[in-house]
Amino acid sequence: MDINDLDFENVGSWPALYRGVFIALAGALFAGAFYYYVTIPQLEQLKVVEDKEHTLKENFKVKAALSANLEAYRAQMVEINIIFEGLINKLPSTKEIASLLDDISFIGGDNGLQFKSINWGAKKDVGLSVEVPISIQVVGTYDQLGSFAADIAALPRIVILDNLRLSKGSKELLTLNVIAKTYRYKNKKAKKKKGKK
Structure with missing residues (x-):
């Protein structure tokens, strides 16, 4: 088929x-x-x-x-908060910033320095804090300037010396131009108010 x-x-x-x-x-x-x-x-x-x-x-x-590891993380967070609080407490309050100029003047005078100028700079917002610069010009010997810098570093509040410029003056004297920067935590007041409630 x-x-x-x-x-x-x-x-x-x-x-x-x-x-x-x-x-x-x-x-x-x-x-x-x-x-x-x-x-x-x-x-x-x-x-x-x-x-x-x-x-x-x-x-x-x-x-x-x-x-x-939750408990370990919680313990670590507590530790980090304690360190953070400690650092915040090292930042000067508004009142302490006002007296910082006097402290710097006293430290300079105590080390035998002559102040040519000391002025507040423009505040700058840097996130969690406000940068407060102080423009300083002092005259003294190398040792006096070194002691001045060491005493500033020993202050209980955070103060950073920035933009250091040394120039030779008469005899053994040097002129130091420096910006002393400190920082104020922006939410410090709010935190203190919360703690009072």
Whole structure:
């Protein structure tokens, strides 16, 4: 029997060999379509879910490690807060900044220096604090200037000497131009008020 003689409307009357081939081809086409339209999207969805599961597991591991060390982190935060409070307390208050000029003048006089000028500079906002510069010009010997710098560093409040410029004067005297910078914590007042309540 020739393939052209096959009646596609009456497949049941075909010879067994042709019926078997037709059923095998139809089954293969159906299986291919099923795999392409049903199985592949499900496999892709499974991959997405597996990736999500992997991410969640990694997040869980990180959080488990953090929670295992939670007490140590809390103790560390307490320690950091104590250090931070200590540093904030080393920053001068508004009243102490006003008296800082007198302290610097006293230290300079105590070390035998002559003040040519001492003036407040423009305040500068630097985030959590306000930078308060003091422009200083003094005349003295090398040793006197060294003692002056050491005594400024020994003040209980943070004072930084910046932009130091030395120039030679008469005899053994040197002229020092320097900016003494101190910082005031912006939220100090608010913190003190909260503590009083």
